[in-house]
Amino acid sequence: MLSRFSIHGTFKPDRIARQLIIYIILCSSVITLLGTGLQLFLDYRQDISGIKRYFDQIEQGYLRGIAQSVWVMDDTQVLLQLDAIVQGSDIVYAAIIMDGKPRWVHGQPGGRRTVVRVYPLRYVQHGREEIIGSLKVTASLDNVYSRLVRRVIVILATNGLKTFLVAAFVIILFQRLVTRHLDHMVEYLQHLQIHRPGPPLRLDRKKNSHPDELDLMVSMINSMQERSYRTYTSLRQSEERLRLFFDATEEGIVGVNQQGVCVFVNKAFVEISGTRHQEDILGKDIRDVLSCGYAGGSDKDPLQALVFRAIAEKRSYADHDCQLHRQDGSSIFISLRSYPVFSGSRCTGAVVFLADISEQVKLQQEASLLSAAVRYAPLFVVVADRKGLVEYVNPWFERVVGYESEAVVGRRLYFLAGDAENRDLYRQMRRQVLGGVSGMVFFRFEPGRVRCSRSRPWWHRSAVIMAPSTGLSTWPGM
Template sequence: MQKLLTRLQRFRTGSPLSFRLLAYILLFSSLFTLISSAAQIYSDYRKDLSQIDRRMKVIETGYTSSLARSLWALDQKLLQTQLEGILSLPDIVHLRLKIEPDSELIMGEIPRDTKTTTHTFDLNHQGDDMFTLGQLTVTADLKRVYSDMRRKVVVVLTTQFFKTFFISILIIWIFQHFVARHLSTMASYARNFSLNNLAQPLQLDRPDTSLNRSDELAQVTEAINQMRERLNDDLERQERDAEEIRKFSKAIEQSPSSVLICDRQWRIEFANQKFTQLTGYDAETIIGKHPGVLSEEAHAHRENRQLWQSIRLQVQRVGVWQGEINSVRKNGERFWEQLIVTPIKNSKGEATGYLILGEDISIRKRYEQQLLRQANYDILTGLPNRMLALDRLKLALAQARRESSLVGVMFLDLDNFKHINDTLGHDAGDNLLIEAARRISSCLRGTSTVARLGGDEFLVILPGLTGPEATSQVAERILKTFAPPYLLNGQEVFVTTSIGIAIFPNDSDNSGNLLQHADAAMYQAKHKGKSAYAHFAPEMTEVSHERLQME
């Protein structure tokens, strides 16, 4: 018994599905057997009772007339013989005959502790009149009926139990052979399934027939193998995608431009190594911050807040922002940076973040400023050159037209400069020009401009004048500054200058004509004996034309 329980427990643990199936089969089969057996036994029980009832009816129909005749003839012996015949019938155990008027005849004995059934009928004599001779009560014992019923219950239950048990065992064996063992194979395959054995398909140990290829187990097996193939394809695609992601990640990390990736709220999510090198901020310390508030300067915060507000609006409207900003490194050093800001969109076209590319253009800015200075300033003296001087003159004339003021134009030429250059050398000449530019500049106020037109020629622009006499005052100051000697190559040299003056709009309202008139006035000053200044007069134009024709 213990061994049977051990095997049953092992079966329950090893094959729980089969064990539950067996339990359900036994349970429902037993219930069905009990119901069907109970119905069958009850039917047989009713048949036995009906048989006893029919026997009672037979006694009534078969013995009524003969018993009535015996009572009428008072033939006691015959009556007793008839009663004994009735008593000898199956299941009849007791007879009670009441004889009118007050006698009684009893035969047999009613057993104790058992159920009985009785049947009573009258004994009548039919003559000219109907006479009631007596009443016979027949008692039948139901012991045999109940005994047969108990025996049938035992036999039926035992038979049905063994039949159900063996059928259940057969069903379980069939289930184990055709289903459960393959499910166990699938479970074992699933437990051992990993990324290392994707190439091994699931195979069931059963014949390869058309029925087996189309049943549910084959469908599940095919589904698992298809899942394995899809997983294998997904892994290969994932490896390719991961390689692409690694490549793009390396490209971003090793990019020569600084890269910032922000979320929808412009909070920094990623910063590459170039950004750290460029700004000095560690990526870990700026994660979650806005790119415009990295600096700790309150003034920089206000400027950056307005700048990034305009950047955000343009990116939302146009889709890109590109420009140059003056950024601040972590150590407080400022540098020029070129930024490109674009949104990062998903498959639906919605912005999920923002990409900020930056490049240090400080060197380029310095080159641009140097080129701009070279294009607009004299390299030797640092004064504005002819091009910048003409631009400032045009601006001064435009402002004078609006304000109804005067503009003075002074044309200066150093006297005997060629002689200095030839005798003392070009280095001395250059030093002379530098010192002359300094002396001229010292005589002017902040809004005035002094420019070198080339060689030893200088141009002075005096905007916002109230009267022509102001130009004379400036000219006198310049002549006084030229009075002290110049020290060239350890030798004192006296150099003077001649100044020609033209006034807008008195002499002309055109910048080109003003320069020509100032040049003509300068030649007039030279004819005066040098170290002098002269205002333009209309007749100087004719003298200038005559001199040009003579030359």
């Protein structure tokens, strides 16, 4: 039933390391992307803030001088001031707008990604403020985005190199501390067999004063090996005892699964079924192994009515009126009992018990024939116990003596003799019967009574049959 146990399979030692690399790269990439995005957002806001601060500086440092130069129409001074404004960071265009048209211009307006600020030019004359035009300044964001792109490249390259170095270091460290020990454990488990004890598992590393997870795993594996070996040994011993019990019993025993396939048999079943070896039965359908029918000639299948019904209905069934047609051509009478087998609440099969009852059936048939012969024989038969109490009389006794069986059973036979002088003869006869002595006694028959006689033989007893175990004596009268 039990077989040798070992662990087989394909193990890829680099699988965990490969997964670890993938997870490190994914985690580092996500962190890098999130950090890079945050850094770019902060840099972008800083560049925009720098442009806005420069716009504020223009308002504070250039507007009054430009307004005076525009009031006096000093072209040279106005252009110099516009040139100074355009020299600022990311400023690409500056113009003086008068009457809705640019009067003085320096630089190009730029593309769509720009930031524009318009300042009104105010000039105070005789205490009255007049707006003489406006200053339009345009800052381009192209340089801002270019700087962001360069920063992205630098950040990604730096983080990629850092991720590679960290992953390589982690892999080397993981292989040194974990993977090589896992490989050793797998190799140990692949050659582990529970049918015999083996050397305990040990790892090639320094002893740690504080046991870690690997030490715990090694301890559990060694403990598992010991428990498995003890369990295997106990199961083998239990199996051997069970097999000896099964083989010692006179009943045939066979176990079947839900489909009726034989999974174990004992020697008695092999003999009863008429096969030669257990291997000829195991793995076969029980309906192919046993050919059964009912002794009364019924068309029902005992296997279907008892075995498969026990599995389907989850209850035991028995029948003592089956006839087995053995594979050697002979037939015997059997009693068949079937019990369901459960695994938890699920029925997994059945155990079938077969007993050869051919001798019992033969004895029952002979007893029936003998009973019929005694009942209808043309001589009277009396069966009495050791105390002389009558237990049975046949119909011929009733006919000859004239007493019904109900009037005789339970009484001593000498009540038939009314005269007291013959009772001593009956007692002497009873003592001789109990002593195993057989002989002849002559009776004289008169209506309603029987007398002992030494002269005229009407009836005589020719023999006494004594049963040693029960003490019953049989008196055939002729």
